[in-house]
Amino acid sequence: xxxxxxxxxxxxGSYLFSTIAKKVSAxxxxxxxxxxxxxxxxxxxxxxxxxxxxxxxxxxxxxAAGETFHGYAPDLGYAFLREAxxxxxxxxxxxxxxxxxxxxxxxxxxxxxxxxxxxxxxxxIAVCDPVYPVYVDSNVMAGRTGSYDPASGRWSDVxxxxxxxxxxxxAELPSRRPDIIYLCFPNNPTGAAIKKEQLxxxxxxxxxxxxxxxxxxxxxxxxxxxxxxxxxYECEGAKACAIEIRSFSKNAGFTxxxxxxxxxxxxxxxxxxxxxxxxxxxxxxxxxxxPYIVQRAGEACYTxxxxxxxxxxxxxxxxxxxxxxxxxxxxxxxxxGGVNSPYIWLKTIDGMSSWxxxxxxxxxxxxxxxxxxxxxxxxEGFFRLTAFGTHENSKAALERIAGI
Amino acid sequence: xxxxxxxxxxxxGSYLFSTIAKKVSAxxxxxxxxxxxxxxxxxxxxxxxxxxxxxxxxxxxxxAAGETFHGYAPDLGYAFLREAxxxxxxxxxxxxxxxxxxxxxxxxxxxxxxxxxxxxxxxxIAVCDPVYPVYVDSNVMAGRTGSYDPASGRWSDVxxxxxxxxxxxxAELPSRRPDIIYLCFPNNPTGAAIKKEQLxxxxxxxxxxxxxxxxxxxxxxxxxxxxxxxxxYECEGAKACAIEIRSFSKNAGFTxxxxxxxxxxxxxxxxxxxxxxxxxxxxxxxxxxxPYIVQRAGEACYTxxxxxxxxxxxxxxxxxxxxxxxxxxxxxxxxxGGVNSPYIWLKTIDGMSSWxxxxxxxxxxxxxxxxxxxxxxxxEGFFRLTAFGTHENSKAALERIAGI
Numbered sequence: 001x002x003x004x005x006x007x008x009x010x011x012x013g014s015y016l017f018s019t020i021a022k023k024v025s026a027x028x029x030x031x032x033x034x035x036x037x038x039x040x041x042x043x044x045x046x047x048x049x050x051x052x053x054x055x056x057x058x059x060x061x062x063x064a065a066g067e068t069f070h071g072y073a074p075d076l077g078y079a080f081l082r083e084a085x086x087x088x089x090x091x092x093x094x095x096x097x098x099x100x101x102x103x104x105x106x107x108x109x110x111x112x113x114x115x116x117x118x119x120x121x122x123x124x125i126a127v128c129d130p131v132y133p134v135y136v137d138s139n140v141m142a143g144r145t146g147s148y149d150p151a152s153g154r155w156s157d158v159x160x161x162x163x164x165x166x167x168x169x170x171a172e173l174p175s176r177r178p179d180i181i182y183l184c185f186p187n188n189p190t191g192a193a194i195k196k197e198q199l200x201x202x203x204x205x206x207x208x209x210x211x212x213x214x215x216x217x218x219x220x221x222x223x224x225x226x227x228x229x230x231x232x233y234e235c236e237g238a239k240a241c242a243i244e245i246r247s248f249s250k251n252a253g254f255t256x257x258x259x260x261x262x263x264x265x266x267x268x269x270x271x272x273x274x275x276x277x278x279x280x281x282x283x284x285x286x287x288x289x290x291p292y293i294v295q296r297a298g299e300a301c302y303t304x305x306x307x308x309x310x311x312x313x314x315x316x317x318x319x320x321x322x323x324x325x326x327x328x329x330x331x332x333x334x335x336x337g338g339v340n341s342p343y344i345w346l347k348t349i350d351g352m353s354s355w356x357x358x359x360x361x362x363x364x365x366x367x368x369x370x371x372x373x374x375x376x377x378x379x380e381g382f383f384r385l386t387a388f389g390t391h392e393n394s395k396a397a398l399e400r401i402a403g404i
Numbered sequence: 405x406x407x408x409x410x411x412x413x414x415x416x417g418s419y420l421f422s423t424i425a426k427k428v429s430a431x432x433x434x435x436x437x438x439x440x441x442x443x444x445x446x447x448x449x450x451x452x453x454x455x456x457x458x459x460x461x462x463x464x465x466x467x468a469a470g471e472t473f474h475g476y477a478p479d480l481g482y483a484f485l486r487e488a489x490x491x492x493x494x495x496x497x498x499x500x501x502x503x504x505x506x507x508x509x510x511x512x513x514x515x516x517x518x519x520x521x522x523x524x525x526x527x528x529i530a531v532c533d534p535v536y537p538v539y540v541d542s543n544v545m546a547g548r549t550g551s552y553d554p555a556s557g558r559w560s561d562v563x564x565x566x567x568x569x570x571x572x573x574x575a576e577l578p579s580r581r582p583d584i585i586y587l588c589f590p591n592n593p594t595g596a597a598i599k600k601e602q603l604x605x606x607x608x609x610x611x612x613x614x615x616x617x618x619x620x621x622x623x624x625x626x627x628x629x630x631x632x633x634x635x636x637y638e639c640e641g642a643k644a645c646a647i648e649i650r651s652f653s654k655n656a657g658f659t660x661x662x663x664x665x666x667x668x669x670x671x672x673x674x675x676x677x678x679x680x681x682x683x684x685x686x687x688x689x690x691x692x693x694x695p696y697i698v699q700r701a702g703e704a705c706y707t708x709x710x711x712x713x714x715x716x717x718x719x720x721x722x723x724x725x726x727x728x729x730x731x732x733x734x735x736x737x738x739x740x741g742g743v744n745s746p747y748i749w750l751k752t753i754d755g756m757s758s759w760x761x762x763x764x765x766x767x768x769x770x771x772x773x774x775x776x777x778x779x780x781x782x783x784e785g786f787f788r789l790t791a792f793g794t795h796e797n798s799k800a801a802l803e804r805i806a807g808i
Contacts, residue, residue: 001614002583003524004674008682018479018688043475053468056697060460063452063660066794071447071659075422106510106662106692113690117545120407137689141521179406210405255475256467256696258510270408278412284422285541286517288510292660293460294695390470 007143012150016133016374017041023358024368031366037397039324039385040368042188042342044253046316046390048297049309052252055300059293073289076280077104077261081295084302085261089246095233101265101276103283104298106290108218108247108260113138114286115214115243115262118278119180126159126178128171130189130375130382132216135182153377162378163190169336169345170194173201177209183232184216186223189375189384190345191337193228199235206241212268212275213242218260221251221314223340239265243275250342250388251310252301259290259298317342320394321387327398342387345372357383365400411547416554420537420778421445427762428772435770441801443728443789444772446592446746448657450720450794452701453713456656459704463697477693480684481508481665485699488706489665493650499637505669505680507687508702510694512622512651512664517542518690519618519647519666522682523584530563530582532575534593534779534786536620539586557781566782567594573740573749574598577605581613587636588620590627593779593788594749595741597632603639610645616672616679617646622664625655625718627744643669647679654746654792655714656705663694663702721746724798725791731802746791749776761787769804 013019020040028036048056062068076082082099090097105111113134116125125139136158139145146157154160159178161171169192174181183202185194206213215232223230232238244263248254264276290298300306321338328335334347348357354371361367361383372382387394417423424444432440452460466472480486486503494501509515517538520529529543540562543549550561558564563582565575573596578585587606589598610617619636627634636642648667652658668680694702704710725742732739738751752761758775765771765787776786791798 002527002616002674004677004679004682005522005524006677008522008685009677011685041476045470045473045475047470047473048467050468053464056464056467057461060457060464063460064454064457066449066451069449069451069660071449071657072445073660109692110690118409118412120409121547123406134689141686141689143525212406253475255692256473256477258692258695270406273408273410273413275408278408281412281415282545285538285545286514288513288659288662291662291695291698293697 005141007141010148011137011140012148016370019374020368020370023362027362034366036362036366036368037389037393037400038368039389039394039397040370042250042386042388043255044250044317044388046253046313048253048257049306049313051300051303051306051309052297055296056293059296063293070292073292073295075283075287075289076100077102077290078292078295081299084299088302090231090233093230093234095231097233097263097265101263103262103264103279104290104295105260105262105287106258107249108216108245109134111245111260111262112214112216114282115245116142116144116180117282118275119212123179124157124159125180125182126161126174127182127376128163128184128187129160129377130163130372130379131182132184132188133375135214153373160376160378163187163192164378168192170198173205178211181206181211181213182216183213184218186219186341187343188219189343189370189372189379191339191341191343193223193225193340195227196229196234199229199232203232203235203238203241207237211241212270215242215244217244218247219250219341220246221310222318222342224318225340228340233263233265239267241268243268248298248301251314253313254297257294257297259294316391317387320389320391323391323394324385324387324398327402331402338387344385344387346383346385348381348383354380354383361401364404365397367397367400409545411545414552415541415544416552420774423778424772424774427766431766438770440766440770440772441793441797441804442772443793443798443801444774446654446790446792447659448654448721448792449797450657450717452657452661453710453717455704455707455710455713456701459700460697463700467697474696477696477699479687479691479693480504481506481694482696482699485703488703492706494635494637497634497638499635501637501667501669505667507666507668507683508694508699509664509666509691510662511653512620512649513538515649515664515666516618516620518686519649520546520548520584521686522679523616527583528561528563529584529586530565530578531586531780532567532588532591533564533781534567534776534783535586536588536592537779539618557777564780564782567591567596568782572596574602577609582615585610585615585617586620587617588622590623590745591747592623593747593774593776593783595743595745595747597627597629597744599631600633600638603633603636607636607639607642607645611641615645616674619646619648621648622651623654623745624650625714626722626746628722629744632744637667637669643671645672647672652702652705655718657717658701661698661701663698720795721791724793724795727795727798728789728791728802731806735806742791748789748791750787750789752785752787758784758787765805768808769801771801771804
């Protein structure tokens with residue numbers, strides 16, 4: 001009999017957001033009269049902007065005529081989009097990233113799940129705790145994490161780097177040397193940002209110790225403070241040690257359109273092998289490009305009108321962040337995040353666990369958030385709310401929470 | 405220093421179609437006055453059909469308003485599409501496949517590259533020879549194929565099942581038991597189809613020997629003969645041993661739109677583990693769904709107008725297949741395929757190798773095809789032409805070949 005990849009069997013329970021969805025479904029089935037406000041999963045609510053919609057319609061029309069029809073896209077993405085990315089997201093910030101180091105994809109989640117394939121199966125990973133579940137789960141599936149201890153909620157072979165109130169939710173350098181370091185700033189779930197001089201320390205550490213950094217910058221557009229880097233390539237030496245993952249989901253509202261990209265610099269080599277060439281080979285073999293019409297929509301985000309529409313969209317959500325942050329503070333909650341990030345990270349009250357607080361909020365206020373412990377053991381006692389709702393829902397959620 | 409997945413280093417040369425693209429680029433750079441006709445890579449040329457274009461515009465409009473905007477899609481795909489697939493592609497053919505056994509994705513290439521992740525790393529794979537390169541290459545990357553012998557063009561740990569003129573390009577059952585069997589019918593590259601009683605033998609063998617079949621049915625729409633099954637689930641017992649992969653690329657022209665799906669029946673279990681649940685977990689962790697607008701485009705393929713438009717599209721390409729097939733026969737070529745498939749598989753002439761014939765056709769006729777040896781050692785001496793060009797180009801290519 002053929003055998004399965006039994007690493008899958010090691011995964012405890014189902015994916016965090018699936019569990020939440022099931023709990024909410026059960027609640028709404030039992031309480032058909034209640035309206036639930038969802039500030040749990042980080043999905044956006046505002047429609048695509050005018051420039052993006054126009055670009056989509058135009059590209060659809062192109063697909064309707066033989067002369068302008070587009071079949072298979074180039075493996076790495078269309079040059080028009082990769083050039084726009086290189087120019088606007090990197091060169092304009094002083095980072096020398098070229099178009100052929102950029103790989104367009106159908107989203108940051110896929111890339112952050114797939115990137116581990118490039119590394120040896122016995123590589124040691126280090127993750128922040130709490131952390132976006134995909135980094136760990138994709139490594140579990142690949143057999144890199146050892147055994148799971150339900151008591152601690154930790155894997156034997158993973159290096160956890162606690163992010164706590166004590167360190168401002170920015171992990172300290174690990175005491176044991178990892179091979180692969182996952183960093184996400186602005187952070188999901190804590191909403192913390194990292195200053196340039198802090199990030200430079202990670203880059204220096206990685207170069208000194210021979211580590212690779214997977215830098216998830218999906219929330220870059222939410223940075224509002226001056227000394228916070230938008231790209232890891234703003235740090236000296238980062239091109240020799242870091243891969244950066246970006247998304248159009250949270251800045252331009254593409255969660256349902258699917259577009260992201262990954263930067264693998266040519267300087268990134270290990271034992272003579274170019275990681276850029278490996279990722280290109282993976283794209284060529286196991287991927288077939290993002291849809292032409294969606295790549296045109298991505299391009300539209302870089303025109304003057306597109307940039308302005310993204311600024312408005314980000315400002316809309318950041319007003320929600322302020323509403324939630326300030327409202328919770330007034331109620332006496334201890335609140336973090338929401339300044340350079342669309343996530344608000346709050347401490348639960350009355351000694352409740354994260355899941356107890358989830359049930360409390362769902363049952364008492366009919367508001368859905370995400371339990372901090374779902375992101376890792378150090379998230380216990382915390383809770384994540386997102387700013388991606390409408391103004392109305394964000395305000396209503398706050399009123400409901402104030403009323404319980 | 406971190407180490408890479410050195411299985412990547414074992415891959416000989418670059419991906420077949422990348423190599424062809426580079427050769428064609430070099431030729432056109434040296435011969436700017438020559439017009440090259442591309443019948444190499446299996447990319448379509450006809451525009452998207454009216455019902456699909458209408459569905460895309462409508463869905464784009466929905467994305468422009470808050471009330472009808474769609475964010476993250478359900479992990480497995482929207483129910484409207486999965487229901488349409490289950491009804492039209494399976495129930496109407498007497499196959500009891502339900503919507504929750506269907507996983508919508510961004511294409512058959514991704515699915516056929518990723519599906520191997522579900523199986524143990526020491527699983528033994530069997531592939532037809534010649535074969536679509538993705539099946540083997542994705543297993544090379546995962547470390548399942550042993551070492552490569554450049555002389556034979558074969559991997560030490562892969563079971564090759566030759567498809568030759570002698571067996572009508574339908575492989576015989578392997579003499580050694582594999583764990584995973586890749587089958588593709590109608591076949592890429594040979595254009596061969598399999599009759600139901602032949603396929604039933606494979607299903608019976610897999611169930612008896614405890615193998616899983618990965619059945620790639622991307623070219624199903626091109627079947628024109630009666631006794632050729634459109635789905636492996638037309639065979640008795642297939643739900644206990646087979647995964648089927650389908651595509652919207654070749655029937656509806658979605659190569660640039662990206663949509664496919666994979667069927668993982670609930671009956672498919674190994675050691676108590678459900679492969680359907682494992683694939684669902686993979687989708688939940690490493691994938692984020694096909695774009696809403698593209699899923700609506702897929703749904704439009706199942707309306708009466710959509711079905712009619714696909715029939716016309718397929719008929720258009722099959723006229724090319726006839727043109728090429730009949731034309732080559734008249735010239736004295738030995739030709740296979742092109743009856744239940746958009747691929748024409750021809751024997752090279754004058755003892756030329758497949759790559760010699762590629763250069764001969766490119767240089768003498770400025771026509772691009774695909775060398776049979778690029779699909780595996782048993783493809784040596786053969787050459788693939790596709791029917792996916794325009795009528796004009798298909799005819800012109802034939803005239804050019806006749807003229808050399």
